[in-house]
Amino acid sequence: MCGIVGYVGPKDCSEVLVSALRKLEYRGYDSAGIAVFEDGNIRIAKEKGRLDDLVAKMQTEGTPKGHIGVGHTRWATHGVPSAKNSHPHAGGEKVTLVHNGIIENYKELKEQLEAQGRSFVSETDTEVVAQLLDSNYEGDPIEAIAKTLSQVEGSFALGILFADREGELYAVRRESPLIVGVGEDETFIASDVPAIIKYTSQYYLLEHDEVAVLSENGVKFCTLEGEKIEKELKVADWDQEAAEKGGYEHYMLKEIHEQPTAVKTTITPRISNGLPNLEECSITPEKLSEIKQIYVVACGTAMHAGMVGKYVIEKLARVPVHVDIASEFRYREPLINKDDLVIIISQSGETADSLAAMRLAKQMGANTLAIVNAKGSSIAREADMLIYTHAGPEIAVASTKAYMVQISVMYLLGFELAHAKGRIDDETCRRLTSVLSGVPAVIEETIERVDAQCNEGANKLLEAESLLYIGRGLDYALSMEGSLKLKEISYIHSESYAAGELKHGTISLITDGMPVIAVATQNALYDKTVSNIKEVKARGAMVILVCDDDAQVGEDVADFVIRVPRIEEILMPMVAAVPLQLLAYYTSVHRGNDVDKPRNLAKSVTVE
Ligand code: F6R
Numbered sequence: 001m002c003g004i005v006g007y008v009g010p011k012d013c014s015e016v017l018v019s020a021l022r023k024l025e026y027r028g029y030d031s032a033g034i035a036v037f038e039d040g041n042i043r044i045a046k047e048k049g050r051l052d053d054l055v056a057k058m059q060t061e062g063t064p065k066g067h068i069g070v071g072h073t074r075w076a077t078h079g080v081p082s083a084k085n086s087h088p089h090a091g092g093e094k095v096t097l098v099h100n101g102i103i104e105n106y107k108e109l110k111e112q113l114e115a116q117g118r119s120f121v122s123e124t125d126t127e128v129v130a131q132l133l134d135s136n137y138e139g140d141p142i143e144a145i146a147k148t149l150s151q152v153e154g155s156f157a158l159g160i161l162f163a164d165r166e167g168e169l170y171a172v173r174r175e176s177p178l179i180v181g182v183g184e185d186e187t188f189i190a191s192d193v194p195a196i197i198k199y200t201s202q203y204y205l206l207e208h209d210e211v212a213v214l215s216e217n218g219v220k221f222c223t224l225e226g227e228k229i230e231k232e233l234k235v236a237d238w239d240q241e242a243a244e245k246g247g248y249e250h251y252m253l254k255e256i257h258e259q260p261t262a263v264k265t266t267i268t269p270r271i272s273n274g275l276p277n278l279e280e281c282s283i284t285p286e287k288l289s290e291i292k293q294i295y296v297v298a299c300g301t302a303m304h305a306g307m308v309g310k311y312v313i314e315k316l317a318r319v320p321v322h323v324d325i326a327s328e329f330r331y332r333e334p335l336i337n338k339d340d341l342v343i344i345i346s347q348s349g350e351t352a353d354s355l356a357a358m359r360l361a362k363q364m365g366a367n368t369l370a371i372v373n374a375k376g377s378s379i380a381r382e383a384d385m386l387i388y389t390h391a392g393p394e395i396a397v398a399s400t401k402a403y404m405v406q407i408s409v410m411y412l413l414g415f416e417l418a419h420a421k422g423r424i425d426d427e428t429c430r431r432l433t434s435v436l437s438g439v440p441a442v443i444e445e446t447i448e449r450v451d452a453q454c455n456e457g458a459n460k461l462l463e464a465e466s467l468l469y470i471g472r473g474l475d476y477a478l479s480m481e482g483s484l485k486l487k488e489i490s491y492i493h494s495e496s497y498a499a500g501e502l503k504h505g506t507i508s509l510i511t512d513g514m515p516v517i518a519v520a521t522q523n524a525l526y527d528k529t530v531s532n533i534k535e536v537k538a539r540g541a542m543v544i545l546v547c548d549d550d551a552q553v554g555e556d557v558a559d560f561v562i563r564v565p566r567i568e569e570i571l572m573p574m575v576a577a578v579p580l581q582l583l584a585y586y587t588s589v590h591r592g593n594d595v596d597k598p599r600n601l602a603k604s605v606t607v608e
Contacts, residue, residue: 002027002028002072002073002074002075002087002099002100002101002191002602003021003024003025003026003027003028003072003073003100003190003191003192003195004024004070004071004072004087004098004099004100004157004158004159004178004189004190004191005017005020005021005024005070005071005072005159005188005189005190005191005195005196006069006070006071006098006159006169006171006188006189006190006214007020007067007068007069007070007169007186007187007188008067008068008168008169008186008187008188008214008215008216009067009183009185009186009187009216010067010185010186011067011186012065012067013034013036013037013064013065013066013067013068013069014034014036014045014058014063014064014065014066014069016188016199017034017036017069017070017071018034018051018054018055018071019198020071020188020190020195020196020198020199021034021051021071021072021073021195022051023192023194023195023197023198023395024073024190024191024192024194024195025050025051025073025597026395026396026397026596026597026602026603026604027073027075027100027191027192027602027603027604028073028074028075028076028602029050029051029073029074029075029597029602030048030049030074030075030076030081031046031047031048031049031054031073031074031076031081031082031083031085031086031087032046032047032049032050032051032053032054032071032072032073032074032086033045033046033047033054033071033072033074033086033087033088033098034046034054034064034069034070034071034072034088035064035069035070035071035088035096035098035161036064036065036066036068036069037066037067037068037069037161037166038064038065038066039066040166041163042090042096042161042163043064043066044064044088044090044096045057045058045061045063045064046083046086046087046088047083047086048081048082048083048086049081050597051073068161068166068167068168068169069161069169070088070096070097070098070159070160070161070169070189071088071098072086072087072088072098072099072100072159074086074087075602077102077125077607078102078106078123078124078125078126079122079123079124080123084121084122085122085123085124087099087124087126088161089122089124089126089127089130090130090134091127091129091130091131091132091133091134091135092118092130092131092134092135093134093163094134094137094162094163094164095130095133095134095137095160095161095162095163096130096160096161096163097126097129097130097133097158097159097160097161098126098158098159099125099126099129099130099156099157099158100156100157100176100178100191100606101154101155101156101157101174101175101176101606101607102125102154102155102156102607102608103125103126103128103129103152103153103154103156104153104154105152105153105154106125106128106129106152106154109128109132109151109152110128113128113131113132113135116135118131118135125154129148129152129156129158132148132151132152133145133148133160136148137162139164141160141162141165141168141170141213142211142222142224142226143226145160145170145172145211145224146224146225146226149172149174149209149224154174154175155174155175155176155352155606155607156173156174156175156176157171157172157173157174157176157177157178157191157206158170158171158172158173159171159189160172167215167216168213168214168215169187169189169213169214169215170211170212170213170214171189171206171211171212171214172206172209172210172211172212173206173207173208173209173210174208174209175208175352175355175378175606176191176350176606177191177192177350177377177378177606178190178191178206179191179192179193179196179203179204179205179206180203180204180206180212180214180219180221181196181199181200181202181203182200182202182203182204182218182219182233183196183199183200183202184200185216186199186200187214187215187218187219188200188203188214189212189214191604192374192604193236193393194393194395197236197239197240198240201235201236201237201239202233202234202235202236203233203234203235203236204219204221204231204232204233204234205231205234205376206221209223209224210222210223210229211223211224234376236375237375249589250396250585250589250595250596251395251396251596252396252398252400252489252585252595252596253585253595254396255391255394255395255396255400255401256400256401256447256578256581256582256585257447258391258392258401259400259401259404259405259440259443259447259578260440260441260443260444261440262389262390262391262392262401262404262405263404263405263408263439263440263443263574264440265390266389266390266391266405266408266409267408267409267412267436267437268437270387270409270412271412271433271437274430274433274434275416275419275426275429275430275433276412276413276415276416276419276429276433277416278387278412278413278416281369281385281386281387282384282385282386283369283385283387283413283416285416285419285420286420287367288416288417288420288421289420289421289422290339291319291339291340291341291417292319292337292339292340293319293320293321293322293337293339293340293341294313294319294320294321294322294340294341294342294343295321295322295323295324295329295334295336295340295341295342295343295361295366296309296310296321296322296323296324296343296345297323297324297325297326297329297342297343297344297345297354297357297358297361298325298326298344298345298346298351298354299325299326299327299346299351299353299354299605300399300484301347301399301402301403301481301484301485302345302346302347302351302354302399302402302403302406303323303324303325303326303345304403304477304478304480304481304484305345305403305406305407305410305481306323306343306345306410307323307477307480308407308410308474308477308478308573309321309323309343309407309410309411309413309414310322310323310477311473311474311477312410312411312414312474312570313410313413313414313417313418315570316414316415316417316418316423316424316432316570317414317417317418317421317423318418318421318423319417319421324357325353326344326351326353326354326356326357327353327608329357329360330353330356330357330360334360334361334364336361336364336365336366337365337366338365338366339367340366340367341366341367341368341369342357342358342361342366342367342368342369343368343369343370343371343413344357344358344361344368344369344370344371344372344379344383345370345371345372345406346370346371346372346373346377346379347372347373347374347389347391347394347399347402347406348373348374348377348603348604348605348606349370349372349373349374349377349378349379349380350374350377350378350379350604350606351379351604351605351606352605352606352607352608353605353608354379355378355379355382356608358370358379358382358383359382362382362384367384367385368382368383368384368385369383369384369385369386369387370382370383370385370386370387371387371389371406371409371410372386372387372388372389373388373389373390373391373394373402373405375388387409387413389402389405389406389408389409390405391404391405394603395596395603396595396596397488397489397596397597397598397601397602397603398485398488398489398584398595398596398598400485400581403481403577404443404574404577407573407574407577408436408439408574411432411436411570411571411574412433412436415429415432415433415436416429431568432568432570432571435567435568435571436571438567439567439571439574439575442565442567442574442575443574443575443578445565446564446565446575446578446579447578447582449564449565450562450564450578450579450582451582453562453579454562454579454582454583454585454586455582455586457544457560457562457579457583457586458582458583458585458586458587458589458590459590460515460542460544460559460560461486461490461492461515461583461587462587462590462591464492464514464515465492465493466492466493466494466495466509466514467486467492467493467494467514467515467516467517468483468494468495468496468497468502468506468509468510468514468515468516468517468536468541469482469483469486469494469495469496469497469516469517469518469519469580470496470497470498470499470502470516470517470518470519470529470532470533470536471496471498471499471518471519471520471529472498472499472500472520472522472525472528472529473522473525474521474522474570474572474573475499475519475520475521475522475525475529475572475573475576476496476497476498476499476519477573478519478573478576478577478580479496479497479517479519479580480496481577481580482496482517482519482577482580482581482583482584483495483496484496485580485581485584486580486583486584486587488584488598488601489584489585489587489588489593489595489598490584490587490588490591490593491591491593491598491599492587499518499528499529499532499533500528500532502532502535502536503532503535507535507536507539510536510539510540510541511539511540512540513540513541513542514540514541514542515541515542515543515544516533516536516541516542516543516544517543517544517546517580517583518532518533518543518544518545518546518558519546519547519576519580520533520545520546520547520551521546521547521548521551521564521566521569521572521573521575521576522569522572523569526547526551530554530557533545533557533558534556534557537556537557537558542559542560543557543558543559543560544558544559544560544561544562544583545557545558545560545561545562546562546564546576546579546580547561547562547563547564548563548564548565548566548572548575548576549563549564549565549566550566551563562579564576564578564579
């Protein structure tokens with residue numbers, strides 16, 4: 001939610017800020033702005049719309065020239081997307097800042113400031129912090145920041161320019177992420193590593209309530225009391241190429257193609273002697289054998305990865321698994337016991353609801369295991385146990401490779417848990433692990449095989465107002481993700497349904513020509529799903545069937561059949577996910593949508 005950047009160095013600041021913001025547009029893209037020290041004054045340029053709209057505006061009205069500044073790309077929370085609501089916000093004469101996060105008590109603070117005679121130009125919570133900081137500033141930036149932070153409640157990362165401190169850029173955060181990059185003779189702040197990777201791979205992670213002071217002498221860190229802090233310099237292992245499109249038309253397509261490598265990089269180090277080995281992540285067979293019950297808590301796609309995990313773990317390890325939406329879990333007083341395992345799945349590691357859910361689980365005494373992609377993120381740092389997925393940076397808002405690696409970890413965990421509990425023998429565990437190791441090659445083969453067909457199949461969905469995804473068992477778990485993928489980037493309404501549940505109400509929605517995408521890869525359930533397909537077909541549905549090479553598909557069953565290679569049945573979601581991703585992708589492309597930046601969405605949801 002919103003991306004912030006800052007720069008101090010010899011380069012043209014506006015150019016650096018715009019280039020860094022491009023890498024953060026996935027966090028929000030309804031307006032953008034920069035503020036730069038130019039000849040002793042802070043000059044602000046901001047505009048509603050994409051970063052390109054800001055660039056166009058600066059081309060006609062002039063680009064701020066200088067070497068120190070901050071920038072912002074917005075995902076609106078308080079106030080509509082507009083130039084006046086976009087950041088940076090000036091708090092008066094003394095302070096200009098950019099903000100990522102939410103100030104929860106902004107209404108009370110605004111009333112207090114208005115009572116002091118201040119008036120506001122925007123509807124944002126950010127301007128309230130800017131004005132508060134401005135009113136608190138009497139020449140000592142740290143003192144003013146500390147006083148302001150003692151008054152605000154919520155989550156935030158701030159990049160601040162004080163008008164009388166031309167050589168300095170201040171940054172502070174609470175909850176919302178912020179890194180401080182260090183290059184040769186230059187320093188940066190950013191919400192995420194890809195923003196600065198073009199300039200440097202070295203960075204510090206700013207912790208809660210730590211202040212960073214960037215100047216031409218480098219960066220210094222201190223507490224809110226002004227005490228100096230020494231921090232560990234980190235080196236990002238994501239290179240620039242990995243964060244670029246690499247010749248693909250969209251990041252989403254690139255990321256779909258990166259899935260074989262992402263899965264391989266994620267699982268290979270966790271397999272030894274042919275068996276899963278998660279000891280490096282502090283997960284021992286002894287610990288696993290004691291688990292009585294598992295909760296998987298996550299949002300969106302990550303929650304859908306949990307759904308696949310539920311079927312796998314319950315089937316193989318016979319341990320009950322409850323999958324919860326994090327925003328529900330955190331407020332419904334869940335019944336967690338001390339020996340329960342709570343698994344939090346998150347690509348960004350910063351999702352506000354998932355983080356809060358994990359903290360709640362910890363408070364209640366449960367063991368927490370985080371499955372996270374973004375290194376050093378809040379969820380990764382606070383979990384008791386941690387498995388990093390190695391998908392590399394995922395830029396497209398619609399998650400694909402992160403989902404795939406999340407599932408791959410759920411399989412590894414399921415296999416090891418079942419083995420540790422004595423539910424599967426050595427030989428079975430080795431066989432399953434070996435099939436999993438072979439999945440990257442099958443995903444690659446599948447992409448090649450179904451790409452053109454999905455492109456063609458997508459044409460059948462373009463005019464639909466609404467459609468259904470159906471499946472049973474693991475196919476149902478996968479359908480949930482297929483449906484979310486389609487709706488978020490094509491803007492066509494879609495729901496996923498357990499195929500057997502249709503006739504309890506939903507089948508009344510079927511009208512002539514309505515698309516139904518059926519997934520049928522599970523042998524024992526195949527005939528039952530086919531019966532459900534026939535029921536919708538008899539009522540006029542246009543059926544696209546995703547099945548495997550072995551499926552016997554009668555002529556009257558589907559209008560369009562997409563076959564994927566068959567592997568061990570329990571692992572079929574990793575293969576069948578590919579056509580669902582590509583169908584969504586091509587539908588979005590053919591409808592002329594912005595595939596990587598769908599409307600109203602943002603990649604990292606750091607607000608409730
Ligand atoms: C959809 C998508 C979202 C995320 C969700 C959780 O394609 O990406 O549904 O899965 O917002 O995000 P993370 O995984 O960062 O916690």
